[in-house]
Amino acid sequence: MKRSMQFLVAAGVAVAGIAVVILAQGSVAGPAPAKEQQQVVTDCVESRVGYTDITRKEQAVPEYGYPNVKCSPRTHKVWWWGDPFADTIPMGDMPALDPNDKSKGDFAHAVVRPREPHLQYFNMFPDKHCEGCHDGENVPFPKNNIPRELGMHQDIVENALDLQHGRGAIWCLDCHSAKHRNKLVDHRGRLISFNQPQKLCGKCHGQIYADWRRGIHGKRIGSWKTGGKKRWWVCTECHNPHTVQIHRFDPIKPEAPPELPRGMNNADHELKY
Amino acid sequence: MSQQCSGHCHCGKGAEEAESIDTTRRDLLKYMGVAAMAGAMAEADSPEAEAATFKEWFQTHYQLMTDSEKKACIARLEARYSEEYGKHVTVSDAPPLKGVLFGYALNIQKCIGCRTCVHACVQENNQSRYDPEVQWIKVLKMEKGGDSFSEDKREKGYPEHSAIGDHGVQVGGNAYTPAGVSLEDSVRYYDPEKVPEDGSFYFPVQCQQCEKPPCVKTCPVRATFREPNGVVVIDYNWCIGCRMCQLACPYGARRFNWGEPNLPPEEMNPKTHYFGNRPRMRGVMEKCTFCLQRTREGRMPACLEACPVGARKFGNLLDPQSEIRQVLATKRVFRFKEEFNTYPKFFYFVD
Structure with a gap:
């Protein structure tokens, strides 16, 4: 009996000691890293900030209860795809690269997110898009393609006399149709949909275009199998054609760095110089 | 059962008994195993759950299991995860695809x-997610070669003079600022306003x-x-x-x-x-x-x-x-x- 009492006392002291140690550690390391309830981000961005928005929808894949996308609370960047084919349409017809072009079959299951719904200027004319103003009456059609200063759209092209694309060789109306503002236009005057900018960009950037066709350049998600259903990113979903000379891909905010190892206060050990 | 008892569980009354009799090491180990099992099963609430816990503890290497054992193992895991996370969890054991590398x-x-x-x-x-934060990919930042030889770094990297001399070693201007894929000089905890930074490239591993x-x-x-x-x-x-x-x-x-x-x-x-x-x-x-x-x-x-x-x-x-x-x-x-x-x-x- 006495022995067990001694044991109990000893155990009590030991427990108290441990508690003190734990408390001391707690006060040094600050409060325990509790999980703060993170807000669900619904306004997400895919690649190009301001141009490739996507809205989170719950239960897009009911089987697993997935939303269509999960996004970073820090940068609002999409970091996980529940449904890789959210809001997509078929990419449409693509010409064969050459007679032996085997990748043509890939396009049967290729889908893209349409770019045309993004053709809005401060939410004016959600269905007429650019032609709401550029109809030949409100804004007359331009007579030629000689570079001049623009009265509007400085937010897109800061200085139209110094377009940051093509190093002076091209200007707005080399790519934008003068009379059909909801369309692009190639050097032969053929109208090209904003959903298929690759047909226009590939005219000059042939090497990149060939790589893109083969799946080496650019992003695509979905199935890894050849001929499987994939969502392709088109040129303007990553590159801003108006400022591409400054940055091929506009810099973005990075995600948070990893947690430092326990007991380390900073990462100065990495910086040797 | 949310935690796996790793053999350090309190044996309580059992420990005193074990002390009183002269046991061999083998007996003691066996005893500890049973005590640990008892502790683990005490957390489970139904006999079925107890049986499942027992089976999970003593399951063999997955590749050595028979088909029925595999099936039972998957069902056990699905039930346990579904209960623990409050949603329907599926555990697949789809085999490797044929003709795929x-x-x-x-x-x-x-x-x-x-x-x-x-x-x-x-x-x-x-x-x-936290404590510990586990991430399988680490992104290393490294310096582009051109920057090592830039104006401000050209004179760096020479050995400093010391009281016992320079040992006749002339290491050259940039031996201490290597460029390119050099893990020793990579940075992992970078956090600038925007990426990519000039003069840097990134190397996810x-x-x-x-x-x-x-x-x-x-x-x-x-x-x-x-x-x-x-x-x-x-x-x-x-x-x-x-x-x-x-x-x-x-x-x-x-x-x-x-x-x-x-x-x-x-x-x-x-x-x-x-x-x-x-x-x-x-x-x-x-x-x-x-x-x-x-x-x-x-x-x-x-x-x-x-x-x-x-x-x-x-x-x-x-x-x-x-x-x-x-x-x-x-x-x-x-x-x-x-x-x-x-x-x-x-x-x-x-x-």
Whole structure:
């Protein structure tokens, strides 16, 4: 009996000691890293900030209860795809690269997110898009393609006399149709949909275009199998054609760095110089 | 049962009894095992759950199980995870695909170091979110060569004069500021306002899925092994947590669960694979599996889908038309730490 009492006392002291140690550690390391309830981000961005928005929808894949996308609370960047084919349409017809072009079959299951719904200027004319103003009456059609200063759209092209694309060789109306503002236009005057900018960009950037066709350049998600259903990113979903000379891909905010190892206060050990 | 008792449980009254009789070591071990089991089962609430816990503890290596044992094992796990996370969790054991050898390629010229892939991986693979924070991909920032020889650094790197002389060593201007892929000078905790930064390039490292994996060679219990489609996997229930593989891996790709993983139920991905992203327990290794649960069903890995610049390419190395083969055929490709003869299936390339 006495022995067990001694044991109990000893155990009590030991427990108290441990508690003190734990408390001391707690006060040094600050409060325990509790999980703060993170807000669900619904306004997400895919690649190009301001141009490739996507809205989170719950239960897009009911089987697993997935939303269509999960996004970073820090940068609002999409970091996980529940449904890789959210809001997509078929990419449409693509010409064969050459007679032996085997990748043509890939396009049967290729889908893209349409770019045309993004053709809005401060939410004016959600269905007429650019032609709401550029109809030949409100804004007359331009007579030629000689570079001049623009009265509007400085937010897109800061200085139209110094377009940051093509190093002076091209200007707005080399790519934008003068009379059909909801369309692009190639050097032969053929109208090209904003959903298929690759047909226009590939005219000059042939090497990149060939790589893109083969799946080496650019992003695509979905199935890894050849001929499987994939969502392709088109040129303007990553590159801003108006400022591409400054940055091929506009810099973005990075995600948070990893947690430092326990007991380390900073990462100065990495910086040797 | 949420925690696995690792044999350190209190034996309580049993310990005193064991003290009183002259026991051999074997008897004591046996006794501790039973006591630990009793402790573990005390947490379970029904006889069925107790039986399931017992079976999970004493299950064999997954590859040695019979089909019926595998089925029972999967059902056990599904039931336990579903209860623990409050949603319907599926555990697949889809076998490796026939005629497929997975390969991965990463364009280090394109990578901007934004770490989106790191977090995509965490969202997909049910890693511990905090305390400890487990991430399978690490992104290293390195200096471009041109910057090492820039005006402000040209005179740096000479040995400093000391009282005992310079030892006749003339190291040259930039011996201490090496450029290019140099792990010694890589930075991992960078956090600038915007990426990419001028003069830097970024080098994400994850499991390289070696053809001759040092981790597999060193595992004393064969808990980790390479599957026919080229992915090195771990049987988490068979892993003893000795961390030999972590030491053996030249790429620092393996992670150890030092504590009980903290995985909030609302963030848990209910689509899992036995060798892939099913929730792990304390004291086992884990690492990138090329998202087994996705890629065996034909879907791209999560890190690839998240990459905002399309720097990541994945596919079947045995299919000449696949994207990965196109990369290997037409781009300048290297493998990381080639000199170790590990033959990674992860390639880095530039345009």
